[in-house]
Amino acid sequence: MSSPIIDLEQARARRQPAESTIIVQVAHVRTDAEVHRQIGINDALTFEEFHEVLATCFALPNEDAPWHFFEHDAARGARIDPAHRVRDFLRRPGQHIDYVWGLWDFTITVAEVYLRDADTPRALCVGGSGSFDVPFDITAINAQLTGDKTINAVLEQVRPEVRDAVVRSRLFDFVPLLQALDLTREVSLPAATLHALASLPREVTLEGRDAFWSTALALTCMGDKQLTESVLTTTLEALGWVDDSGAPLLADAALNLCADSLAVLTQVRATGPEALAPVDRLDLFRALLRR
Incomplete structure (x- = not known):
């Protein structure tokens, strides 16, 4: 009796751990300043790739300064090979x-760890305070992390008015949100x-149409009332x-501009007191926002 043929590629894939998103808090503290960033990263990144993310998030000068990662338990430990994964x-x-x-230094x-899907951005700055030479600009940071190629590819999937609103506002933080929404998925x-x-x-x-698309993008964040209005x-x-x-327009005034929509x-049931659960609203916003 012949032995079954084993597909080695499939076997290796089954052994690979599921990828996760790690939310890390990164702090540089000294007597005269504190700089903090909260960053979401794919745990499959190598430490060399993670270094590039940190350099972008902190706007580290473009110079050949030596850099290293170290284990840390009770005290600083061994240096980490940059080829290792996070x-x-x-x-x-x-x-x-x-x-x-x-x-x-x-x-x-690590603040949080959760499973990721294929459409989650590889790295995203989700918050921070303080800076070195360049003022903290989370939108500019995430535009750099996302890259022009990805930005253009994602914005090609949305309705022209949505693309126009993102480009005119220069709020490219919406690009990872739209990417995670997986606009090509069947609804x-x-x-x-x-x-x-x-x-x-x-x-x-x-003005009314801008108010509507701004509201639609805000609702797509699936946050609470305060976040949506912000x-x-x-x-x-x-x-x-x-x-x-x-x-600046207050939220109530902005919502009145697009009351019919x-x-x-x-x-x-995309919003309001009888809104569907967030997971069930995803199809509604996919259908609304995509081409």
């Missing part, structure tokens, strides 16, 4: 390592719902819309 040393919340760039601590929605979404926006003025007002301010006094989103 997951080899950072797997659980609370674990930490050291990173040295030139004469500067950084502490890297399963009733024909009436698809027809309703295709009719949006109902507004005819540029994203909405930030986006409209970046697009140049202000109230009669020249002050919001009524449709409420009807299909």
Whole structure:
């Protein structure tokens, strides 16, 4: 009896651990300054790739300063080979390592770990404070991390008005969000719902349509009311819309500008008191935002 043929590639793939996203808190603290970043990374990155992410997030000078990662338990330990993967040393919340760039020391601590899918960005700066020579600009950082090629590829998948809003506002933080939404995935929605979404926006003025797409992008973040309103007002301010006094539009005023379209989103349960669960709303926003 002949032995079964084993596909070695499939066998190796089965042995590979599932990739995770690690949220790390990175801190550089000295007597005269503190600089912090919160970064989400693919745990399959090598430490050489992680170094490049850190250099971008902290805007480290473009010079040939020596850099190294070190294990850290009770104290600084052995140097980490940059060919190793992040997951080899950072797997659980609370674990930490050291990173040295030139004469500067950084502490890297795992805050969260969760499973990732293929559409999650490889690296994303999710917060921070302080800076060295270049002011902290999370949008510019994430645009660099994402890269022009990826930005263009993702924006090619969305409706022209969505692309226009992102480009005009220069809020490229939306690109990883749209990438994670997986706009090419098949949706399963009733024909009436698809027809309703295709009719949006109902507004005819540029201000009203900008308010709608800004609201749609804010709702796609799947955050609470405070986050949604913050994203909405930030986006409209970046697009140049202000109230009669020249002050940034408040959330209520912005929502009133696209009330007709919001009524449709409420009807299909993309928002409002009877909104579907976040996982069930994904298809609604895929259908709404993509070409």
